[in-house]
Structure formats: C-alpha cells, structure tokens
Amino acid sequence: MIAAAVYFFGAVAALATLLMLFQREPVKAAMLMLTALLATAGIYLALSAQLLAALQIILYAGAIMTLFIVALTVLPQAWRDHPEKKPFLKVLGLAAAAIILTELVKVSAVLKTVLRSTDFSETGALALAQQLFGRFAFQFELLSLVILASIVAAVALAAKRRPA
Amino acid sequence: MTPFFEANRDLLIFSGAAALKVLVFMGGIMGFAALLTLAERKVSALMQDRVGPNRASVFGFAFNGLFHPIADAFKMIFKEDFMPARAEKLLFTLAPVFALFPVLALFAFIPFGDYVMVYGYRLELQIAELPTALFFVLALSGLAIYGTFLAGWASKNNFALLGALRGAAQMISYEVALGLTLVGLLMIYGSAGLQDMVRAQGKLLFGFIPAWGVVYQPFAFILFLTAAMAENKRTPFDLVEGESEIIGYFIEYSSMRFAAFMFAEFIEMILISMLAATLFFGGWQVPYLYETGFILPGGKALALNHYLVSALQVGSFTVKTVFFSWFLLVVRWTLPRFRFDQLMGLCWKVLLPLALLNILVTGAVMLFSGKL
Numbered sequence A: 001m002i003a004a005a006v007y008f009f010g011a012v013a014a015l016a017t018l019l020m021l022f023q024r025e026p027v028k029a030a031m032l033m034l035t036a037l038l039a040t041a042g043i044y045l046a047l048s049a050q051l052l053a054a055l056q057i058i059l060y061a062g063a064i065m066t067l068f069i070v071a072l073t074v075l076p077q078a079w080r081d082h083p084e085k086k087p088f089l090k091v092l093g094l095a096a097a098a099i100i101l102t103e104l105v106k107v108s109a110v111l112k113t114v115l116r117s118t119d120f121s122e123t124g125a126l127a128l129a130q131q132l133f134g135r136f137a138f139q140f141e142l143l144s145l146v147i148l149a150s151i152v153a154a155v156a157l158a159a160k161r162r163p164a
Numbered sequence B: 001m002t003p004f005f006e007a008n009r010d011l012l013i014f015s016g017a018a019a020l021k022v023l024v025f026m027g028g029i030m031g032f033a034a035l036l037t038l039a040e041r042k043v044s045a046l047m048q049d050r051v052g053p054n055r056a057s058v059f060g061f062a063f064n065g066l067f068h069p070i071a072d073a074f075k076m077i078f079k080e081d082f083m084p085a086r087a088e089k090l091l092f093t094l095a096p097v098f099a100l101f102p103v104l105a106l107f108a109f110i111p112f113g114d115y116v117m118v119y120g121y122r123l124e125l126q127i128a129e130l131p132t133a134l135f136f137v138l139a140l141s142g143l144a145i146y147g148t149f150l151a152g153w154a155s156k157n158n159f160a161l162l163g164a165l166r167g168a169a170q171m172i173s174y175e176v177a178l179g180l181t182l183v184g185l186l187m188i189y190g191s192a193g194l195q196d197m198v199r200a201q202g203k204l205l206f207g208f209i210p211a212w213g214v215v216y217q218p219f220a221f222i223l224f225l226t227a228a229m230a231e232n233k234r235t236p237f238d239l240v241e242g243e244s245e246i247i248g249y250f251i252e253y254s255s256m257r258f259a260a261f262m263f264a265e266f267i268e269m270i271l272i273s274m275l276a277a278t279l280f281f282g283g284w285q286v287p288y289l290y291e292t293g294f295i296l297p298g299g300k301a302l303a304l305n306h307y308l309v310s311a312l313q314v315g316s317f318t319v320k321t322v323f324f325s326w327f328l329l330v331v332r333w334t335l336p337r338f339r340f341d342q343l344m345g346l347c348w349k350v351l352l353p354l355a356l357l358n359i360l361v362t363g364a365v366m367l368f369s370g371k372l
Helices: A002-021 A026-046 A050-073 A087-117 A125-135 A137-161 B003-007 B009-047 B068-078 B089-109 B133-154 B158-181 B183-189 B194-200 B218-232 B255-280 B306-334 B340-368
Strands: B115-118 B121-124 B293-295 B301-303
Touching: A002 A026, A026 A050, A026 B089, A026 B133, A050 B133, A050 B158, A125 A137, B003 B009, B009 B068, B009 B089, B009 B121, B009 B255, B009 B306, B068 B255, B089 B133, B089 B255, B115 B306, B133 B158, B133 B194, B133 B255, B158 B183, B158 B218, B158 B340, B183 B194, B183 B340, B194 B255, B218 B255, B218 B306, B218 B340, B255 B306
Parallel strands: none
Antiparallel strands: B115 B121, B293 B301
C-alpha cells in the first residue's frame, strides 16, 4: 500500500518534471513544476513524514513557486502566443540538464544505501526546531545573511529605475 | 456476518465513520455557504435600508427570500458557459478547481466537536486527526493563490491578469503575516494539532476565566482576523476584484465556473470563522461544561448525558462560526476598499512587525513565568 503510493507519486513527479523540461511556455512549465513539488509532498505523506510534507507545500509550492509564477507573468515571453525557437538555447539547456542528471545519479548512488538504513519516520516540529536552533544555529543564522544580501540587491536594482 | 466483514472489521468501521463525517460536516458547510450568499444580500439590504431579495417562491411561499440560493444555482447552471477563444483551455478549466479544492480540503482538519461514543466506538468529531494540522492549514491556504492566479492568467485578458497579479501580491504578503500570528499560539499550546489546542482551551484561568486562546493572545487574534480577511479577498481587501476599476481575475468566467469562484469565497469565510473559533474562542468548548456536565466555579454541578454534552459542544461551535460569519459580513458592508499602497503598507509595515513583536512578548512572558 505504502510502496504503491510512493511509486505513484514518484511517477507523477518524474512525469511532470519531464513534461516541464519540454514545455516551452514559462507559466505552463511552472505549473508542471508545481505538480512535481506537490507529488514530492505526496511521497513524504505516504512515508508518514507529515511535517516534512506540510513544510514542502508551504515553502516550495506556496511561497517559492508563487513568486516564480508572478515573476514569469510579468516577463514579455509569457505573453507571446508562439515562443521563438532558439536552437542555441536548446543545446545549452540540454547540456545543463545532462550535467545535472549525472550529478543527481552520482548523489543518488550514495543515497540509496543511506535511505535503506535510516528509519524515515515522523520528525516532530520540536526535534526539527532543536536541530535548527541548537546544533545548526550558527549555519541557520548565516543563511539569513544570504537573504539580506538578496534584499539589498533587489532594492538596489529596483531603485535604479526610479526617476530622481 | 460475512467473513469479509469479520476480517476487515476495523478498516470498514474506520472508512464508514470517515465517510459519514465527511458527508455530514461537508454537507453542513455547503448548506451554510448557500445560506451565507443570502445572508450577504440581506445584511447589505439591512445596512442600505432595503428589503433585499424576497421574490423567489415555491407555491407562493417566499419565506423572506429563503429560496434565492436555490434559484441562483439553477440560474448559474443554465447560463452559457463561455470561454475566450485565446484562453489556455486546460488551465482555464482547472482554475476553478484550484480555487475550490484547498478551501474544501482544509475543513478536514477542523474539530467540530469532542467525540461521541457510538455502540462502544469512540467517534472523533474531526475528519483528519493530524498532530500537525496547523501546518497543513497554512500549507493548503497557501495553495489557494493558484486558483486566483491561473484564472487571471489563463483568461488571456489584461484586466483579469491585473486582478491576478494584485491577488498574488496580496495573498503572498498576507500569508506571511497570517502564519506569524499563529506562532504565539503554537508556543503556548506546544502542539500543532487543532484538537489538542481546543482541548487545552477547556481549562480555567484563575478558577473562573475560560482559558481560551483570545485570553492569552488577544493581540494575535486581531492580527489573525485582519490577515485572514485579506486572504479572503473581500471588501475592504477586494482590490483583486475592484468592480469599479478592473472587475477581477474571474472577469471571463460565467455559469458554474464563476459560481465556483464565488462559492469558494463564501466557503473561505466559513473557514476563517471556524479557524477563529477553534484557535481563539475555544472551538467546541462551552465554558464550565465538562464530559460529565456543568461544573460551575462555585462548586455547583449539573450532571448531563454524554449525548447532550456532545450536542451542546457541536452547537457551541456552530454558534461561534455563525457569529464570526456574521461579523465578516458586517465588516464587508461597513468599510470602504483600501488603496493598493495602503493594503501593502498595512501588511508589511503594520501587521508583520506587530506579529513579530507578539512572538517576542509571548516568548518573554513564557520565559519569565517559567513555562518554558
């Protein structure tokens, strides 16, 4: 039962990702990516990692994808009925995909042995919080610097357009 | 009894109970949402010194407009289902589904009563008893944005897209504030399960004040209600629709597809009312009512039957939900619409800092009172 659900959501995620790669319209590609993200949350749920599933939906589907989609919509490319075909970009995209695929295969070869041994059970909010604010507190706080840098960059970029 | 039933006894009872809960609770919500569409017009009529809808009648009986929701449904069904020629067909069709699904799914986490013993079985009055329900509430409410956005984008209409962009900006912003207002509650109850939170609210403070969430977090309640109203996209936060300027993200929708968006809005109102009742006003708790009956602070007790206690609790939850729905209706017909910069300013410059301050103060009080 659990295995069937995992394979089903896994298949949906893989299919959506494949379709996304061959989708030329940005917003549709983003929707396919959303499907893949939700299917991943489904895998977590099937493995009864509820908190992880909820966080996956809140952070990726709810926050990041929404921002992606809003950013995509205001691009002029989203408004063309027939996107231009650029063979150079296609080659570039395929090359990038090939590199990512080889990296993923390399990583997953290691993970396969790890996953079997770890008991992938429910992680409570408390356990997660203790890790984040205890053991990894410094790294966690360091992350906020990255966000600060991006905020400063965004403000700098946005302020340029404003007439003096 | 057949061998099949014997073998799968627990599973069958569980599925049957779940199906029954979904049917009763969801049916009740659908009926209530239909009545809300009437209440909306009646409240607006009351405020504008009119009578409101009162003509739809069956065999000459109008019951002051009670049949209008049914008449509306028939009208919507028989309207032309129009789709713009340039629209994205699949996404245009999916958008109403995306709008309706998250708000409906969210009701699974809301406890509408404690439990009922039926033939020796303990029937929890909550569809999905998750210990992480509050996170799922936030997760699913975050998905509601896609309905709005897809409707606007797939219509290929500039006004619809403007509405969708406004909607996306508004909902992302208020989502953050909404999530932060609930952190204080998480800290106090130490649990993300909604049923646990409601049970914790059954205690008494100083021996006579019901320990409802609003007593601990009065500030968070106001912030939560404001952010939730903004998520609901109704006046004063209805810039997404803005009838007088851009009409809205569902401008190209007609017939039942339009009805799905409208209905989603009303169902979301019920959801907000139920969440406000559950998180801040004790959910199904009745002050001084316990499993065995009333026990007043003075020590006087009144023993009550288990079924009567359960009925009182479900009734209490219903009354609270109806009250908050009425409150949302009154707010909608009282306040004028914000300007967009005011809307964004309210979220990022007022609600967000205040929500963070609330977390800080809650944490400080918990630390010094030794609760941490």
